[in-house]
Amino acid sequence: MFENFTDAFANVWSIDTVVVLFLGVAIGTVVGAIPGMTSVLGVALALPFTFTMSPVMGILLLLGIYKGGMYGGSIAAIIARAPGTPAASCTILDGAPMAQKGEARRALEMALYASCIADFISNLALIVFAGWLASLALAFGPAEYFTLIIFSLTVAAGVAGDDLLRGLASAALGLMVATIGLDLIYGTERMVFGITELMEGLNFVPVLIGLFAIPEILKQFTKRQSMAIEINPLAGKSVNFAEFRRCLKTIFRGSLIGVVLGAIPGIGGITAAFLSYSEAKRTSPNPEVFGTGEIEGVAAAESGNNGTAGATLIPLLALGIPGDVVTAVILGAFMIHGLRPGPIMFQENLDVILALFMAIMLSSLFLFVVGKICIRLFSRIAEIPAGILSPAILVLCVFGVYSVNNSTLDIFVMVAMGFAGYLMALMRLPPAPFLIAFVLGPPFEDAFRQSMLLSHGSPSAFFGSAVNWVFWILTILSLTMVARQRFSSAPMKRQSSVPETKQE
């Protein structure tokens, strides 16, 4: 054991390794900050370079990019209202309104603090609880996924805005778009219209960019005169200590949500961010300020998604199972070096694991340093007039969306979703429920049908384990809370929905 420690120590504390990790975090942050370009692209491009590095160094480069990308997404979300990475779409809800109020600096700083703390907690959880959390992942069969997703879907109600009906309509649209493609169980074509590219369904990134970034750009073109609002991140106030303390509870809660959801393969940062956001809103003394530029909303979203960044390595290292695309690329890097993540690796390559654990703690610190520098650099962007900035963002969006899968269809999807998003904005349909339904719809259906296959059609599958019951109880609690909040503010809501029915 001691030998392993000294080996690991020697592995990490070489100047090359530290530089590579720092470089990774910096590359990831920049890639994440560009709308449409995600950490997936970053790690895929960096993968061949790791072939010739030492295993620890190569994996740290990829991990750095992953972590940087997870944070970097918030920069574009706040400054340009475009989710830099899918997981940052929740950050837009309060980050973008803050920027419009001239409080971009506070939003960016809070996003950075929340990200670093959540990343640190997530790393700590990886090191201390990897074994225990891995067994949690093993307790998740299709039926458990199903109940987890049911619970997560109730979150959509939490971000529906002040009008539940509009929220549900938006979620229904999201579910509809999510059905495009081949169904998992029998491979039946749904709304494919003979286009081979559509068989896989619509990609995440073009839909997200279309939904959030494009309507904003369209809006700026339609009312250019009114867009003279100054967004200067370095003007404006910094986060003060009182604010930070107020958000600390939210950050810790978000980190924990991120850790648990990160440890379960395939759930990911988007769900964690929204769940954390919805919890913060529910427990807040003034939930009505969420969505209008509430700093706690930014803290909740960013702690939720960064909370997954260390925990996704739990199923990867302990079980050899990648939870998302980035960890799948990292798995590839392990294998190229003859390392097989999984239980065996903890016995045979403990020095590598320990080296990774040591270095990973360093990554939270690097994230802080890189973030501080980036906030300064990216603040320059905000000085560019909207008339020049908007087209530039549009170009970046097109480029980023294309780069995901080198598909021109994705660009069309983005544009189409952009107009759909613009129409939704005109009809005051909130985009967040659409997004949650789009993300969770397919796994919801898959998990349901897999469970039914396994139980030979008996619904008892959904009540078979303790995990199921936990999520059923959480679902009921969550729905009761929503109902209670709705009834207490019902008169106001009815008034607002009257003119809408006339339009339709």
Add this chain to the structure above:
Amino acid sequence: MGIVVGSAAAEYPEKPVTLVAAFGPGGTSDVTTRVLAINAAPHLGQPVVVVNKAGAGGVVGANFVHSAAPDGYTILLGRVATHAVAPAVKNVPYKFDDFTFLGLIEKNPFVCVTSTDKPYKSLADVIAAAKASPGKLSFGSPGVGTLPHLMGVMILDEAGVSDAGKAAVHVPFKGEGKAVLAILAGKIDYMCANLAPTIGHIQAGRLRPLMTTMPERLSAIPDVPTSRELGYPKLEVAVGWSAIVGPPKMEEGATKKWAEVLQKLKDDKSWISMTKKLGSIPVVLSPEETKEFVTESYKTMDALVTKLDLRIK
């Protein structure tokens, strides 16, 4: 003029070559493509750029290369999925043999496993259980119409289980990782998968290997019987492979150059070692042998799909 054209063709490649990966970043297929790209470039004399064109189980990428210019600058890492399984199982916009075959590079051994928590000690136990109570067992796969899906049915069919398509419930998962998780958690009874994602769990004693599908036993798990030893030599078709293919009627200069590159790659220690680390077996075949091999692979899948009525309508 003729000389100019001749020398121009001999100079292939004049610019970087695009190697299309038909699957998204991170999977075995993607990593194999990147390993090939980085190792083939020095022999080729030009960089090899990997471009991911994922979708529809590899069909999107294969179709892209199928309709690309046959100048040798756009080629594909063809897989058992793109050139044997998918064309047999569903309608694809290309014919499996309407490509220029440049060479097979590797085979991916398959292993059939069960969880060590399950009562099945051997493949015979699984087959007996399927016979005793048809429709009770379940098996997993990374998707409908994939090789592990066909394998799950084929095992039972080869063993003489009547109505093999319905004797066990097929539960598809989104990707190999999720399917492996399900078998680790004991949610499904058996699964045939690539060796790479399962070997760690086999060595850790969580998964029990029942059978491999290569003609010889695998050095990583030497105690596990082959399908031939168990009396099912036909199951040997269940093996993954990768081959470099180009658009139909690819220019001769480019075709020749790639045949040369592959001959050099065959002895390239760096490529061999990386391929082995990925759990694959380096096997380089000539263009003619490759075409034969792929045709055989497709025909077996097609016959199986027809017999068991597994075609997706």
